[in-house]
Amino acid sequence: MRAFYDRDASFDGIFFTGVTTTGIFCRPACPAKKAKEEHLVFFPQAKDALAAGFRPCKLCRPMEPHGTPPDWVREVFAILEDEGAGKLTDRQLRSRTPCAGGSSGTMA
Numbered sequence: 001m002r003a004f005y006d007r008d009a010s011f012d013g014i015f016f017t018g019v020t021t022t023g024i025f026c027r028p029a030c031p032a033k034k035a036k037e038e039h040l041v042f043f044p045q046a047k048d049a050l051a052a053g054f055r056p057c058k059l060c061r062p063m064e065p066h067g068t069p070p071d072w073v074r075e076v077f078a079i080l081e082d083e084g085a086g087k088l089t090d091r092q093l094r095s096r097t098p099c100a101g102g103s104s105g106t107m108a
């Protein structure tokens with residue numbers, strides 16, 4: 001908890017924090033204003049926060065663990081932001097990934 005309030009960047013990627021009042025989840029080092037402790041939930045991985053219905057913070061971008069993501073990732077998250085999390089179907093998601101249909105075949 002202390003690492004969370006100290007915005008310790010060394011904890012990036014170790015856990016993520018969700019705020020129940022906003023439905024947003026963040027990296028520990030997020031520059032955004034911190035929520036009260038009773039409104040926090042912790043997730044070991046960003047995908048766990050997504051699965052729980054939280055959306056990635058636009059300030060700390062918890063879905064981008066290693067620098068700039070590939071274009072297709074940005075496109076998927078742009079769609080999620082426009083349409084709301086959970087409305088993107090598996091088929092829509094696959095159609096936007098390099099893995100779709102095996103046409104590029106460079107991701108393995």
Ligand SMILES: [Zn+2]
Nearest residue numbers: 026030057060
């Ligand atoms: Zn954040």
